[in-house]
Amino acid sequence: xxxxxxxxxxxxxxxxxxxxxxxxxxxxxxxxxxxxxxxxxxxxxxxxxxxxxxxxxxxxxxxxxxxxxxxxxxxxx
Amino acid sequence: xxxxxxxxxxxxxxxxxxxxxxxxxxxxxxxxxxxxxxxxxxxxxxxxxxxxxxxxxxxxxxxxxxxxxxxxxxxxxxxxxxxxxxxxxxxxxxxxxxxxxxxxxxxxxxxxxxxxxxxxxxxxxxxxxxxxxxxxxxxxxxxxxxxxxxxxxxxxxxxxxxxxxxxxxxxxxxxxxxxxxxxxxxxxxxxxxxxxxxxxxxxxxxxxxxxxxxxxxxxxxxxxxxxxxxxxxxxxxxxxxxxxxxxxxxxxxxxxxxxxxxxxxxxxxxxxxxxxxxxxxxxxxxxxxxxxxxxxxxxxxxxxxxxxxxxxxxxxxxxxxxxxxxxxxxxxxxxxxxxxxxxxxxxxxxxxxxxxxxxxxxxxxxxxxxxxxxxxxxxxxxxxxxxxxxxxxxxxxxxxxxxxxxxxxxxxxxxxxxxxxxxxx
Numbered sequence: 001x002x003x004x005x006x007x008x009x010x011x012x013x014x015x016x017x018x019x020x021x022x023x024x025x026x027x028x029x030x031x032x033x034x035x036x037x038x039x040x041x042x043x044x045x046x047x048x049x050x051x052x053x054x055x056x057x058x059x060x061x062x063x064x065x066x067x068x069x070x071x072x073x074x075x076x077x
Numbered sequence: 078x079x080x081x082x083x084x085x086x087x088x089x090x091x092x093x094x095x096x097x098x099x100x101x102x103x104x105x106x107x108x109x110x111x112x113x114x115x116x117x118x119x120x121x122x123x124x125x126x127x128x129x130x131x132x133x134x135x136x137x138x139x140x141x142x143x144x145x146x147x148x149x150x151x152x153x154x155x156x157x158x159x160x161x162x163x164x165x166x167x168x169x170x171x172x173x174x175x176x177x178x179x180x181x182x183x184x185x186x187x188x189x190x191x192x193x194x195x196x197x198x199x200x201x202x203x204x205x206x207x208x209x210x211x212x213x214x215x216x217x218x219x220x221x222x223x224x225x226x227x228x229x230x231x232x233x234x235x236x237x238x239x240x241x242x243x244x245x246x247x248x249x250x251x252x253x254x255x256x257x258x259x260x261x262x263x264x265x266x267x268x269x270x271x272x273x274x275x276x277x278x279x280x281x282x283x284x285x286x287x288x289x290x291x292x293x294x295x296x297x298x299x300x301x302x303x304x305x306x307x308x309x310x311x312x313x314x315x316x317x318x319x320x321x322x323x324x325x326x327x328x329x330x331x332x333x334x335x336x337x338x339x340x341x342x343x344x345x346x347x348x349x350x351x352x353x354x355x356x357x358x359x360x361x362x363x364x365x366x367x368x369x370x371x372x373x374x375x376x377x378x379x380x381x382x383x384x385x386x387x388x389x390x391x392x393x394x395x396x397x398x399x400x401x402x403x404x405x406x407x408x409x410x411x412x413x414x415x416x417x418x419x420x421x422x423x424x425x426x427x428x429x430x431x432x433x434x435x436x437x438x439x440x441x442x443x444x445x446x447x448x449x450x451x452x453x454x455x456x457x458x459x460x461x462x463x464x465x466x467x468x469x470x471x472x473x474x475x476x477x478x479x480x481x482x483x484x485x486x487x488x489x490x491x492x493x494x495x496x497x498x499x500x501x502x
Contacts, residue, residue: 032432055381
């Protein structure tokens with residue numbers, strides 16, 4: 001799951017010279033994921049993984065790293 | 078050598094035509110950095126020359142062939158793009174900035190980019206003025222970054238062209254009609270417009286409002302709480318809708334605001350040129366505007382539904398179709414509802430922090446920044462929001478003869494209160 005998320009983020013939303021060096025615990029917000037990007041990421045997750053992520057849960061604790069996003073998705077599966 | 082304008086560039090050229098029709102200078106914008114001291118003007122002058130040599134596509138002029146517009150290389154002519162001014166007071170410096178943004182140059186003769194340094198006692202302004210068809214606000218930030226740095230040029234990353242190349246003709250036609258239905262549905266609510274005082278437009282003026290770091294933090298926390306992580310831009314839009322409603326607007330049933338959606342990847346240093354944006358509308362009726370909670374819920378839901386249904390991208394084929402129309406007809410369709418009323422209540426831009434970060438310019442420390450943009454009359458008002466080192470700046474751009482100073486003063490005070498969540502009487 002993390003690979004698919006990572007691929008989407010660095011292919012579509014954020015530029016990183018070498019995304020392979022970005023770990024699952026690195027900070028996505030520091031890397032450049034912005035509000036528009038978060039919107040696109042949430043819609044990608046909902047479509048790809050068949051979950052509905054409540055708006056009120058879209059907060060840094062759930063978005064900050066790939067591992068946190070995965071846990072968030074798992075809680076709604 | 079000719080380079081065609083992309084669809085979004087053409088959109089901004091149409092707005093250039095509309096701005097000129099309003100009696101103003103044209104679609105010129107500026108990115109202004111306030112500096113704590115005087116930078117080395119010689120360094121800036123030589124960097125400007127080096128920049129044009131490294132990016133010759135910025136040394137071009139606009140030409141028209143049939144209904145299409147192109148950038149034509151100026152390679153035999155090397156115009157100076159750096160201008161050094163002095164002003165005796167800060168106020169005179171700001172007046173000079175006003176003169177620079179209001180200098181009317183025909184579209185076919187306008188330099189796409191020009192750099193201005195204004196030295197005043199104790200500090201300076203460094204300003205990039207650009208002709209909007211050449212790039213968007215993010216591109217302007219990148220121009221300043223590349224002016225001061227030496228990165229090698231990267232090729233072939235036009236985000237806008239990459240996106241539109243994925244769509245076939247039938248898909249584009251389907252998207253175009255979806256976008257048209259979306260706009261038709263919005264036109265059932267007539268837009269409230271700033272209260273204007275005259276018919277003839279003359280000059281763009283600006284009022285810059287800086288918030289200190291503590292207040293900015295407080296505003297961003299409130300934005301997060303009320304509009305969510307995805308809604309920073311919507312928070313500023315919603316607060317201005319409420320502020321306008323409170324100070325009083327010309328009659329309307331709600332507010333409709335166009336805003337750009339950047340297609341560039343965050344943190345990418347290229348593409349430098351081309352408007353890499355689609356646009357969206359935020360709309361709210363008066364009942365929603367008067368209920369703060371309902372307003373932000375509604376704007377967030379609207380935004381999510383728009384992106385979920387692909388309407389943000391659907392507007393691109395509509396712009397593409399429009400780019401084949403004469404500028405005047407294209408402008409009328411984009412700006413006006415079928416009843417002939419202006420659709421946009423105000424113009425809006427939110428660029429956030431400059432990225433990459435810019436701390437100094439030719440030896441002088443940057444202390445703050447703001448942006449300027451010409452607007453059409455009506456709506457005669459634009460609000461450009463930026464941040465520097467966390468501090469928020471609002472730049473209110475307005476047509477001098479249309480907007481009364483007292484009304485603008487009341488609006489900016491009400492806007493500050495709305496951002497901080499303070500209820501005014």
